[in-house]
Amino acid sequence: MKKYEELSPLALAFMGDAVHTAFVREKVLSGQINKVQNYHTLASKFCNAKKQKEILEKISSELSQIEMDIVRKARNTHSKHSAKNFDEETYKKATAFEALIGFLYLSGQNERLIEILNKSVEGDL
Numbered sequence: 001m002k003k004y005e006e007l008s009p010l011a012l013a014f015m016g017d018a019v020h021t022a023f024v025r026e027k028v029l030s031g032q033i034n035k036v037q038n039y040h041t042l043a044s045k046f047c048n049a050k051k052q053k054e055i056l057e058k059i060s061s062e063l064s065q066i067e068m069d070i071v072r073k074a075r076n077t078h079s080k081h082s083a084k085n086f087d088e089e090t091y092k093k094a095t096a097f098e099a100l101i102g103f104l105y106l107s108g109q110n111e112r113l114i115e116i117l118n119k120s121v122e123g124d125l
Contacts, residue, residue, distance in 0.1 A: 052097040070103045
């Protein structure tokens with residue numbers, strides 16, 4: 001595998017999406033017992049572009065310079081995908097959040113990763 005520094009922001013976002021989704025699903029499962037459909041409904045409240053944009057805006061003042069660079073590069077990257085249910089700004093910020101999560105995961109910054117992931121579900125689960 002390439003070093004994380006060599007990956008494009010969209011590749012980081014690809015990884016970050018999977019990490020964030022797995023984290024949210026684990027949190028949902030650790031709550032009260034539900035039907036599978038209820039798990040999906042609850043998880044989807046956190047795994048969408050609008051929520052990811054809100055999280056990024058909430059934590060942006062706490063980001064290091066390296067983290068801000070990752071976010072900026074990802075936000076400014078042109079994707080062949082377009083936002084289906086959200087405006088372009090929301091989609092770009094969500095992609096930037098996912099890239100940040102992917103960067104932290106792939107670079108082994110687990111403590112910082114968990115800190116940000118916990119903030120992504122704070123008070124909501």
